[in-house]
Amino acid sequence: MFRLLFLFVPLFLFTPVSFAQVNNLADLQAQLASHDLVRGDFTQQRHIEMFEQPLVSSGQFTLDKGNGLLWHQHVPFSVQLVLTNDKLRQTFAEQPPQIITAKENPMAFYFSHIFLAVFHGDTEQLKQQFDLAFSVESGQWSLVLTPLAAPLKSVFASITIRGKNDLKSLTLQEIRGDKTDIIFSNQRYQPKSLTDAEQAQFQF
Numbered sequence: 001m002f003r004l005l006f007l008f009v010p011l012f013l014f015t016p017v018s019f020a021q022v023n024n025l026a027d028l029q030a031q032l033a034s035h036d037l038v039r040g041d042f043t044q045q046r047h048i049e050m051f052e053q054p055l056v057s058s059g060q061f062t063l064d065k066g067n068g069l070l071w072h073q074h075v076p077f078s079v080q081l082v083l084t085n086d087k088l089r090q091t092f093a094e095q096p097p098q099i100i101t102a103k104e105n106p107m108a109f110y111f112s113h114i115f116l117a118v119f120h121g122d123t124e125q126l127k128q129q130f131d132l133a134f135s136v137e138s139g140q141w142s143l144v145l146t147p148l149a150a151p152l153k154s155v156f157a158s159i160t161i162r163g164k165n166d167l168k169s170l171t172l173q174e175i176r177g178d179k180t181d182i183i184f185s186n187q188r189y190q191p192k193s194l195t196d197a198e199q200a201q202f203q204f
Contacts, residue, residue, distance in 0.1 A: 022141045022163075025134040029123060036065045037194065040187035047179040064194055067202045082201050083112065089204050099204065107151065114152065130159075140164045 059073040102109040147153040
């Protein structure tokens with residue numbers, strides 16, 4: 001389950017944000033849901049204790065507040081993920097798509113809902129699950145989330161998001177020592193609605 005989780009977790013971890021001046025946690029929370037639709041690029045580095053070099057992947061994403069997430073990894077091979085509130089479809093290269101529902105795998109969707117809460121600024125839910133530490137240095141902000149209890153505490157030592165004018169990076173530090181870094185770039189907020197092709201991908 002966690003192999004699957006790390007394929008699509010970064011995407012939950014990401015809400016469309018374009019930051020004005022952020023001086024405190026309240027400012028950050030106010031900006032986290034400032035756009036209904038965002039598109040951009042990502043580069044992910046997965047650092048595994050037993051490997052000397054990180055596993056690197058990259059691609060593009062589309063996050064729509066009303067529909068969900070489109071996550072398309074292009075390198076080193078094609079993986080397409082479509083996430084809605086209660087369903088996930090994943091397609092590896094030319095293989096037939098696989099569909100997972102919240103009913104079939106509630107733990108995976110528990111993690112996804114937590115991460116969506118992170119980026120929607122749902123502080124009431126987050127305070128039930130994490131210790132929150134916000135800081136600003138040289139105009140750049142960071143928010144460190146430290147899990148308080150299982151199952152999150154059994155997997156992650158911390159989750160850190162960083163940014164300046166936009167959300168720049170996400171770091172997942174695991175208890176066992178592995179780490180995932182995701183760098184976001186080329187974020188854009190136009191057009192403000194899904195294309196017909198994008199909309200069609202959510203219909204499954």
